[in-house]
Structure formats: C-alpha cells, structure tokens
Amino acid sequence: MTKSKFIAAAAVALFAAAGVAQAETYEGVAQVNSTLSREEVNAQAVAAAHAKDQNVTRGSRGAETVAISGPRAPVAAAAVRANYAPDQNVSSGSRVNSKVISTMANPMDAASQSAAK
Numbered sequence: 001m002t003k004s005k006f007i008a009a010a011a012v013a014l015f016a017a018a019g020v021a022q023a024e025t026y027e028g029v030a031q032v033n034s035t036l037s038r039e040e041v042n043a044q045a046v047a048a049a050h051a052k053d054q055n056v057t058r059g060s061r062g063a064e065t066v067a068i069s070g071p072r073a074p075v076a077a078a079a080v081r082a083n084y085a086p087d088q089n090v091s092s093g094s095r096v097n098s099k100v101i102s103t104m105a106n107p108m109d110a111a112s113q114s115a116a117k
Contacts, residue, residue, distance in 0.1 A: 081108045 034041070058064070082088060084107045 081106060084108045 036044075086106065
C-alpha cells in the first residue's frame with residue numbers, strides 16, 4: 001500500500017510541476033502613447049509640485065499667513081481680562097454635581113472701577 005501511495009504522490013507532484021512551469025510570454029517594453037512633448041510634461045510636473053494643497057502636514061512649508069481682522073489692543077485686553085478671571089479653570093465637571101456660577105468679580109473690572117472713581 002505504501003508503494004501505491006508513493007506512486008500516486010509522485011504523479012500528483014509531476015502534474016503540479018508541469019502546470020506551474022508554464023512561462024509567460026514576453027510582449028516587450030510598453031509603448032507610450034502620449035500627445036504631449038517632454039517640455040509640456042515637465043511644465044505640468046513643475047506646476048503640480050508647486051500646487052498649494054498637496055496633503056502635507058501643516059507647517060511643513062513654513063509659517064502660515066494669518067488674516068488680521070482688527071486692532072491688536074482690544075484682543076490683548078480681552079486676553080489679559082480672561083487670564084485674571086478668578087474662575088477661569090473651573091468647569092461644571094470640576095466637582096461632582098456642581099454648577100459654575102461666577103460670583104466673584106474679575107480683578108481687572110475692580111481695578112478699572114476703582115480707577116474711575
């Protein structure tokens with residue numbers, strides 16, 4: 001029985017090797033069918049390389065320009081006022097079952113009221 005299994009296995013291996021050993025046909029180098037000249041293709045490549053949106057990481061092409069919408073002084077004053085707020089780091093999630101109700105006066109407001117008197 002082992003002799004018949006050996007012959008069967010050899011036959012299967014021979015058929016498998018014959019099926020796999022088929023070579024592909026060589027069709028040569030692919031022909032380019034382009035209507036553009038080399039200079040036109042080069043110009044398109046340069047234009048694509050200088051395109052604005054190329055899915056790159058922000059900031060990898062230098063600093064981005066920022067549109068200025070108003071004078072700087074009011075924005076700086078609002079930032080300073082927010083910085084001096086007594087409850088700036090408190091949110092409703094800071095304590096269990098809490099609600100943030102600001103009862104404390106902002107020191108910047110108190111300073112401007114005392115200066116006005």
